[in-house]
Amino acid sequence: MTTTMPDRELPRTEPLDPAAIVEESVRLLLDRYVFPDVAAELAVLLRERLAAGAYRTQEPAELAERVTADLQSVNGDRHLRLIHHETPVPEGEGAATLALMRRRFDASLGGVPRLELLEGGVAVLELGPAFFPVDWAAETFGPALALASRAEALVLDLRGNRGGDPDTVAFVCSYLLDERTHLNTMHWREGGRTLTAESWSLPYVPGPRFGGSKPLYVLTGPGTFSAAEECAYDLQQLGRAVIVGEPSGGGAHPREGYTVHPNLEVSVSTGRAVNPVSGTNWEGTGVQPDVPVPAAEALDRAVELARERLTALSSS
Structure with missing residues (x-):
C-alpha cells in the first residue's frame, strides 16, 4: 500500500x-x-x-x-x-538585521559560547557570533567579563565574530581599560549631511573590570568582521592588547539595512571610522595581527604567550 x-x-x-x-x-x-x-x-x-x-x-x-x-x-x-x-x-x-540578530542571540547563549579558566590563571572568553545590541548584550557580556576579571591573563576570542553594535564595542572595552578612553570617531552621512560622533569607554560598568594592566590577547581571523574588528583595532592602537591570528575581514564602515522586498535587504555603509591614534581604520586591509599565525592555531599560541608573560612577571 x-x-x-x-x-x-x-x-x-x-x-x-x-x-x-x-x-x-x-x-x-x-x-x-x-x-x-x-x-x-x-x-x-x-x-x-x-x-x-x-x-x-x-x-x-x-x-x-x-x-x-x-x-x-x-x-x-x-x-x-x-x-x-x-x-x-x-x-x-534596520528591521531585517535586527530580526536576524535576535535569532542568533537566542541561539548562542547570548553571544558568550565559551568562558573557561585554564591552568595557570589564563581565562578564555569567546564573544560571538556578533556584538549584539548593547541592551541585549549587557545581560550576558557583562557577567562574563566580570567573571573573567578574576583571571591573571585573558584571551578574547573574536575569530568567529561578524560584528554588530559599536556601543557594544565600547561596553566590552570598558571592562578592559582602567579609565574613560577615546576609542573611535564615526563620521555619519544622513540626508546629505555629515555628522560626527565620538565613541568612548564607559566611566562605570556593572561588576569588576579586568582592567588595563593585566596581559590581554585578542584572537582574529578572516571571520572577524566589522564591529569585532573595531574592538581588536581599538585595543591594539591603544597598546592594550596583543592581536594573535590572521588579518581580519576588512570592513570598517558601519552600515544600515533597508528592506526593499520581503526577501531582500539593501546594506548601505552610512559611516566611516577614524581611530584617534592611527588617524585611519582597517577598511580593506583588516586588523593586522601582532603575532601572525593560522587562525586555527591562534588560541594555543595566545595561551602560550600569556603563560610566558605571567611567568616573566612573577619572576621580575
Whole structure:
C-alpha cells in the first residue's frame, strides 16, 4: 500500500520587480552612502546594468548576487550589499538585521559560547557570533567579563565574530581599560549631511573590570568582521592588547539595512571610522595581527604567550 504525501508548501515570495529594487537602492545610496562621489558612480553603473538587462531575473538570491557584485566593484566596500533572506523579513530601517540578530542571540547563549579558566590563571572568553545590541548584550557580556576579571591573563576570542553594535564595542572595552578612553570617531552621512560622533569607554560598568594592566590577547581571523574588528583595532592602537591570528575581514564602515522586498535587504555603509591614534581604520586591509599565525592555531599560541608573560612577571 502506498500513500501519496501532499507536496510540501514552500515559503512564498513576492514577485520581483528588479527595476523598482534597483531604483530604491540607488536612492538609498545617493542619500545615505558615506562617500557621495562613489554613490554617484554606483548610481550610474546600476542604472546602466539595469538598462542592459543584467538584473533580469525572478530569483531573489540571483538578483542579490548580481547587484552585490556591482555594488562592490568600485571600491570593494564589503558592507555594501543586496542581501538575500530565505525567510521573509520585516519592513523598516534596520528591521531585517535586527530580526536576524535576535535569532542568533537566542541561539548562542547570548553571544558568550565559551568562558573557561585554564591552568595557570589564563581565562578564555569567546564573544560571538556578533556584538549584539548593547541592551541585549549587557545581560550576558557583562557577567562574563566580570567573571573573567578574576583571571591573571585573558584571551578574547573574536575569530568567529561578524560584528554588530559599536556601543557594544565600547561596553566590552570598558571592562578592559582602567579609565574613560577615546576609542573611535564615526563620521555619519544622513540626508546629505555629515555628522560626527565620538565613541568612548564607559566611566562605570556593572561588576569588576579586568582592567588595563593585566596581559590581554585578542584572537582574529578572516571571520572577524566589522564591529569585532573595531574592538581588536581599538585595543591594539591603544597598546592594550596583543592581536594573535590572521588579518581580519576588512570592513570598517558601519552600515544600515533597508528592506526593499520581503526577501531582500539593501546594506548601505552610512559611516566611516577614524581611530584617534592611527588617524585611519582597517577598511580593506583588516586588523593586522601582532603575532601572525593560522587562525586555527591562534588560541594555543595566545595561551602560550600569556603563560610566558605571567611567568616573566612573577619572576621580575
